[in-house]
Amino acid sequence: MKNEELWRVVLGELEVTLSRASFSTWFRSTSILTLENGKAVIGVPNAFTKEWLQNKYHDAIVQALRKALPLVSEVAYEIVSRHPPLAAEEHGEDQSEEVGGEKSSPTHEGMTSSRGGVLSLNPRYTFARFVVGSNNELARAAAVAVATTPGVAYNPLFIYGGVGLGKTHLMQAIGNEILKRSSGKTLTYITSERFTSELVEAIRTQQTNGFKNRYRTTDLFLVDDIQFFSGKERSQEEFFHTFNAIQQNGGQIVITADRPPRAIPMIEDRLRSRFEGGMLVDIQPPDLETRMAIIRSKAIEKHVTLEEAVIHFIASHFTTNIRELEGALNRIIAHSELSNTPPTLTSVEESLEGVIAASHTRPSARRILEAVARFYDVTTEDLTSPSRRKEFVVPRQIAAFLMREELKASYPSIGNELGGRDHTTVMHACNKIDGLTKRDDALRQSITLIRERLYTM
Amino acid sequence: MPSPSTVTTPPTTKTTNLHIFCIRDNLERALILVQRIVGRHATLPILGNILLEAAQGRLTLLATNLEVGVRYTVGAKVEADGRFTVPARLFTDLTHQFPDERLELIVGDDGLTMRGEHATSTLRGLPAEEFPLIPQPSLGATELTLPRRFFAEGLRQVMFSAAIEETRPELAGVLCSLYQDELSLAATDSYRLTERVMKLGAAPQPTKELRVILPIKSAQEVATLLEGGEENEEVQIALSENQVFFTLPHAQLTSRLIEGTYPDYRKILPTAVGSEFVGKRADFLRAVKTSALFVRATSNDVILALDPEAGTVTVSAESDDKGKSTVTLAGEVKGGRLAIAFNARYLAEGLAAFSGEKIRFTCTTNAAPGLLSDPEQSGYLYLVMPIKRQ
Numbered sequence: 001m002k003n004e005e006l007w008r009v010v011l012g013e014l015e016v017t018l019s020r021a022s023f024s025t026w027f028r029s030t031s032i033l034t035l036e037n038g039k040a041v042i043g044v045p046n047a048f049t050k051e052w053l054q055n056k057y058h059d060a061i062v063q064a065l066r067k068a069l070p071l072v073s074e075v076a077y078e079i080v081s082r083h084p085p086l087a088a089e090e091h092g093e094d095q096s097e098e099v100g101g102e103k104s105s106p107t108h109e110g111m112t113s114s115r116g117g118v119l120s121l122n123p124r125y126t127f128a129r130f131v132v133g134s135n136n137e138l139a140r141a142a143a144v145a146v147a148t149t150p151g152v153a154y155n156p157l158f159i160y161g162g163v164g165l166g167k168t169h170l171m172q173a174i175g176n177e178i179l180k181r182s183s184g185k186t187l188t189y190i191t192s193e194r195f196t197s198e199l200v201e202a203i204r205t206q207q208t209n210g211f212k213n214r215y216r217t218t219d220l221f222l223v224d225d226i227q228f229f230s231g232k233e234r235s236q237e238e239f240f241h242t243f244n245a246i247q248q249n250g251g252q253i254v255i256t257a258d259r260p261p262r263a264i265p266m267i268e269d270r271l272r273s274r275f276e277g278g279m280l281v282d283i284q285p286p287d288l289e290t291r292m293a294i295i296r297s298k299a300i301e302k303h304v305t306l307e308e309a310v311i312h313f314i315a316s317h318f319t320t321n322i323r324e325l326e327g328a329l330n331r332i333i334a335h336s337e338l339s340n341t342p343p344t345l346t347s348v349e350e351s352l353e354g355v356i357a358a359s360h361t362r363p364s365a366r367r368i369l370e371a372v373a374r375f376y377d378v379t380t381e382d383l384t385s386p387s388r389r390k391e392f393v394v395p396r397q398i399a400a401f402l403m404r405e406e407l408k409a410s411y412p413s414i415g416n417e418l419g420g421r422d423h424t425t426v427m428h429a430c431n432k433i434d435g436l437t438k439r440d441d442a443l444r445q446s447i448t449l450i451r452e453r454l455y456t457m
Numbered sequence: 458m459p460s461p462s463t464v465t466t467p468p469t470t471k472t473t474n475l476h477i478f479c480i481r482d483n484l485e486r487a488l489i490l491v492q493r494i495v496g497r498h499a500t501l502p503i504l505g506n507i508l509l510e511a512a513q514g515r516l517t518l519l520a521t522n523l524e525v526g527v528r529y530t531v532g533a534k535v536e537a538d539g540r541f542t543v544p545a546r547l548f549t550d551l552t553h554q555f556p557d558e559r560l561e562l563i564v565g566d567d568g569l570t571m572r573g574e575h576a577t578s579t580l581r582g583l584p585a586e587e588f589p590l591i592p593q594p595s596l597g598a599t600e601l602t603l604p605r606r607f608f609a610e611g612l613r614q615v616m617f618s619a620a621i622e623e624t625r626p627e628l629a630g631v632l633c634s635l636y637q638d639e640l641s642l643a644a645t646d647s648y649r650l651t652e653r654v655m656k657l658g659a660a661p662q663p664t665k666e667l668r669v670i671l672p673i674k675s676a677q678e679v680a681t682l683l684e685g686g687e688e689n690e691e692v693q694i695a696l697s698e699n700q701v702f703f704t705l706p707h708a709q710l711t712s713r714l715i716e717g718t719y720p721d722y723r724k725i726l727p728t729a730v731g732s733e734f735v736g737k738r739a740d741f742l743r744a745v746k747t748s749a750l751f752v753r754a755t756s757n758d759v760i761l762a763l764d765p766e767a768g769t770v771t772v773s774a775e776s777d778d779k780g781k782s783t784v785t786l787a788g789e790v791k792g793g794r795l796a797i798a799f800n801a802r803y804l805a806e807g808l809a810a811f812s813g814e815k816i817r818f819t820c821t822t823n824a825a826p827g828l829l830s831d832p833e834q835s836g837y838l839y840l841v842m843p844i845k846r847q
Contacts, residue, residue, distance in 0.1 A: 022587075025501045025523075046713050047592035047700040048523045055590055079698050 002337060003032040005330040006068055012327055013064040014057075026052050033080065038073040040065060043080040050077045068331060069338060121179075121189055125172035131297050133290025136166060139281040143170045143254075147177035150185075150220060150252035154279030156243075160257045161283030162448050164323030167256040170283075171222050174254055178220055188218040192228040196235040203234075212238075216245035219252070226257045226275075231266040240271050253278075259449060263442045282441070285448075286322065291315035294322060298329055304336070309345045317352065320452065328352055363454045365403055365417040371453045372399040375446065384419030397429035398447060404430045406454065474564040475511045475539030479531055481558050481573075487518050487529040488549045490682060490708070495545035496522040501589075506542035507549075508588045509562070509569070511535045516562075519591060520545060525675050525712045526591035527682070540585035543569050551578055592711055598697035599667070603640065603657070605692040605705065609683035611642045611653045612676050614810060614837060619673040620646035627717035630670040643722060644673075649803045650722055650840040651810065669696060670719055675712035679703055682710050726840065727828055731821035732763045732795045734770050735832050736788025738816035741772075742808040744784035748774035749801035751782045758844045759804065761818070761827070762796040774801070797823040798844040807839035 007030070015023050029045040030053075042061070044050045053061065054077050065072045127147070132140050139161075145153040157174075159167050175187050202211035215221065221242070229236050246253055257264060260282070261275040286294065292315040299306045314332070318325045335351040336343040363371075369380045376395040383396050396418060403414045404426075411423035411430075418426070437444045488507070495505055508519040516533035519526070541564045548569075552560075557573025564570075568581040594600075612631060620628035625647075632643045643652040671679065682703065683692055693704040696714075703710045748759045753776040762771045770790055775781035797820060804827075808816060813831040820827040820843075829839040 021500045021502070046523065047698060047711070048521065048526070048589050051590035051592050079700075 002334060003035055006035070006065075006334050007032045009068045009327060009331050009334065010061070010064045013067065014060060017060065018057075026057065031080075033078060035072075038071050040072050040075045042075060042077050044077050045080070047079060050079055053077055068334060071338065121172045121175045121187075123176060125169045126176050127173045129297065129301070130166065130169055130173055131286075131290060131294045133286050133293065135284040135286045135290060136161075136170075139170060139283050142279050142281045143174050144177075146252060146254065147174045147181075150174075150178055151250045155247060156253035156255055156275065156278040158255045158257070158261065158275050158278060158280045159283065160260050160280070160445070162258060162285065162320070162452055164321035165283045165285060166322060167283060168224055171224065171254050171256050174252075175220060175222055178252075185219040186217070187220040187222070188215060189222040189224070190215075191224040192226050192235070192239075195223065195239065196228070196232055199235055199238055212242070215242045217249070218246060219249075221246050221251060221253045223253070223255050226255050227259060227264050229267060229271075230264055233268075236268050236271055240268070240274070243271075243274060259445045260442055263445055282445070285320050288315055291318070291322075291325060294325060295329060298326060302329070302333060304333055304343070306332075306343060307345065310343055310348050313345060313348060314352070363406060365407060365409065365414075367454060368399055368402045368406065369417070371450050372402065375450050375453070384417075386419065397433050398450070400426050400429040401433035402447070402450065402454075406451070473537040473539050475509060475541050475569075476537040476561075476563045477511050477516050477533045477535050478559065478561050479516055479533035481552060481555055481560050483531045483533075484516075484560065485549075485552045487531045488545075488552055491518045491520045491527055491529050492545045492549045493678060493681065494520045494522055494525050494527050503542060503583050503587050504589070505544055505546075506583055506588070507545045508540065508542045508585055510540045510585070512538045519588070521589050521591055523589065524672065525678055525710065526589075527678070527708070527710045528591060529708045531707075539564055540588075541569055541582055542585055542588050543580045543582040547580055551580065592700055594695035594700075594702045595697040598695040598702075600693065600695045601635070601667075602691040602693050605683040605686050605690050606688065607655060607657075608640075608692060609680045611640070611655055612671075612680040612683075614653050615642045615644040615651040616673055616676045616680070617644070617806060617810065618646060618649050618651040618839075619644035619676075621673070626715055627670055627719055630672045630715040631676045632668065632670050632719045634666055634668045636666040643719075645720070645722060648800070648842050649807065651807075652722070652726075652838050652840075654836045656836075667696070668719065669701060670715035670717065671701065672712060672715055675701075675710075679710060679712070682708060725826070726838075727819065727821055727825060729821055730792065730819050731825075732765065732790070732792030732819065734763055734786075734788055734790050734818045735815060736770065736786050738808060738811055738814060740786055741816055741818075742805060744772040744786055745801055745805045745808060747784050748772045748782045749805060750774075751776055751779045752801050753777075756798075756844060757800050757802060758798040759801045760796055760798050761804075763790050763792070763820075764794055765790045765792055766794070795820060795823055797827060799827060799841055800844060803841045807841055810839060811837070 011027060011030075014027065026049055030049070031043045033041040033043040035041075042053065044053060058075065062072070062075050065075060127140070127144060130136075130140060139159055142154055142157055143159070146155075146157050159170055161167055172189065175189055178185055179187060199208075199211060202208045223239075229239065243253060255275060260280060261267065261272045264272075292311050295306070295311045295314055299311075310332075314325065314328050318328055332343050332348050332351055335347065339347070341347070369383055372395050373380045373383055376391070378392060378395060382392045383399055385392070400414050400418060403409045403417065404411075409417075411426045414426045415421040415423050433443075433447075437447060491507055495507065504522060506520075510517040510519065511533065512535070514533075514535050516531045516535070517528050518531065519528045521527070551571060555571065555573060555578070556575045559573060561572040562569060563572070564582075565579075568579050570577060570579045572578075616631050619631060628646055630644075632641075634641050634643075638657045639654060640657055641652060641654045643650065645651070682705070686705075690705075693702075695702040695704070699714045699716060701712055701714055745759055749757075751774040752758060753774075759772055759774045762769075762773070764770070768790055770786040770788060771783050772786065773781065773783035807829050811829065811831055813833055815832050817830050817832040818827060819830075823843060824845065826840045826842050829841070831837060
């Protein structure tokens with residue numbers, strides 16, 4: 001368990017410094033196999049990965065490991081089998097029996113019966129473990145209602161909110177709860193990306209009927225990260241029909257996304273209106289008290305005791321994302337287990353120093369411009385240009401608002417950054433956006449997303 | 458424990474830009490083999506490229522899809538060492554179309570330029586630094602040599618029976634086992650099985666049995682690479698850490714091996730002979746193909762009926778929507794009466810895989826697998842599961 005968490009900390013560290021492509025190609029299915037006497041053995045899935053890590057990322061890995069665990073002196077790599085040997089043996093026996101003619105009818109059914117696409121629920125995600133705060137109590141109440149009377153209360157239930165705030169947790173809690181109450185129900189949990197790739201596969205192998213039947217008969221359909229359907233027309237169409245079929249059969253549908261339906265670009269209107277036809281609930285970043293409650297409950301889960309001061313320290317330094325919070329906690333636990341002393345405020349401050357410094361680098365005005373431009377698909381030049389076309393004005397105002405909020409910049413300096421605008425223009429922009437965020441959900445969500453990107457870029 | 462492994466260190470002093478002269482045909486021949494490996498990789502676009510490496514007076518082409526890696530050396534006049542990657546498809550097509558026989562390849566700021574007497578083309582590429590490193594055999598690798606053509610031919614004979622789907626990873630490959638001077642290759646998708654046993658004749662090799670499962674896609678590439686060449690040419694094989702390396706003088710292919718236990722298929726090879734039929738292979742195959750036109754789409758079954766008393770063998774099929782067909786075969790029939798249903802495609806593929814004029818079919822009961830073999834040549838057999846009939 002300890003190795004697992006340590007590796008997660010290291011991966012978190014590496015992920016920021018590497019390109020997304022490199023990270024997902026080379027660090028997939030890696031783990032720490034053993035960690036003894038300062039020597040860490042990293043398990044890798046194949047020889048290519050081994051070569052690459054050994055020759056290209058060795059220094060970065062060593063550094064990241066040392067940062068989390070200064071004792072590490074040596075790092076080696078080992079290729080590990082993807083299938084535990086036990087399972088392979090079982091396969092073997094099973095197989096010889098089958099070739100032996102026991103169930104030997106070569107019907108094609110036997111060859112394609114896998115329901116490989118369906119992901120399973122994480123049993124840890126339950127309502128009991130979900131920490132409620134003002135940021136998420138509506139979402140939780142709706143989820144509980146759905147779990148108690150599936151298909152009746154709110155159908156579909158659409159949960160949206162930023163990264164690492166517990167959307168997937170709530171969704172899976174519904175699944176776990178329903179399974180607990182009535183074991184006869186069939187449940188499908190899938191990400192929209194998976195849905196798309198399975199559809200593509202089904203089209204390729206001309207088995208779209210099987211694909212359709214598989215999903216349309218389910219009692220509870222949980223779809224994670226629906227925003228990835230954006231622009232995928234065929235997936236949307238297939239999903240639309242699946243959606244209707246399940247709803248007609250009285251099945252419950254739960255959907256999560258990182259923004260409300262209206263803010264997801266390139267989604268067909270008929271699908272959007274269906275999403276909005278049920279219950280829309282959002283999860284906002286937790287406030288300080290909730291964050292502290294979360295740390296307390298995680299600490300209990302992991303059997304560590306933390307001083308109040310330590311809890312407060314972590315909660316006040318990791319503000320936007322619960323996953324970060326958990327990462328910080330894991331780091332602290334790893335440290336204290338290693339040094340065999342309970343975590344104190346000083347030791348915690350030390351062990352989180354690097355992480356906090358990284359997450360607290362103030363974004364520059366330039367980065368805000370870039371993030372806003374990227375989000376709205378315009379250029380930074382558009383934002384600083386004199387043009388007052390509608391598609392530039394709102395992004396420009398948002399940029400001004402963010403510079404004010406995030407950088408605490410003065411109105412005149414913001415005006416400068418935005419192509420030499422008057423400070424009164426900037427004031428108007430900030431006030432306008434500030435006012436709008438109180439009324440306009442979609443806008444508020446967009447701003448949250450831009451903020452997230454600012455701090456994770 | 459992690460075993461020590463030698464590390465391919467790419468030339469660290471990257472001071473010169475690649476510059477070579479070579480013959481178009483040589484380059485094209487190499488590209489045909491190398492670009493087969495290149496696949497589309499969504500997350501790492503550089504895998505769609507081929508790495509060109511000029512060093513020590515030779516040009517080496519490398520490609521990998523992270524399952525299989527291949528390097529191929531081409532004779533060239535090297536003016537300056539260097540490394541660069543270019544999109545595989547475009548480079549292959551360009552080389553194929555290029556009007557000139559003598560080529561100059563030179564890397565500049567805007568990419569790789571291919572120049573001949575009549576044409577000049579420049580391809581954009583990516584720097585070589587991001588290209589994956591292709592593993593090399595570790596120091597303690599098990600090494601052996603096999604006749605290359607022999608091995609390629611054996612692979613071709615068995616690999617069509619391997620499972621295509623990866624629901625059972627160990628079946629999506631060819632089992633290669635080597636014991637003393639006997640090499641056996643086997644593949645099965647659990648509905649049919651092919652086995653080829655070859656005597657190596659030459660020096661007996663390892664004393665303990667070596668068993669590895671070569672992924673089916675790699676097996677295809679290995680067979681393609683090893684085909685051709687002189688009668689007695691050998692391929693060097695090295696095994697280490699779930700990785701296999703096939704080395705020829707000018708080329709090397711490496712692939713991961715499939716982990717897992719291959720089913721002990723020998724247990725189910727029939728030992729008793731119940732009913733037997735020996736006839737002309739071509740006739741048998743045509744009979745199956747004829748009846749296959751009438752099979753039910755759901756079960757795809759033809760019925761093989763042996764009647765030793767009457768001395769007849771028939772292949773027949775019937776379906777409600779298409780009609781029915783019966784073909785009678787000439788040949789020798791022995792043993793008891795038997796009527797057994799097989800998947801027409803499996804039976805036809807098995808019959809087509811043999812090369813001899815005659816074929817022997819044996820079977821014990823109508824619930825046991827049918828066995829095809831060559832009555833005049835041993836070492837190759839095909840086992841096919843029957844379909845149970847109501």
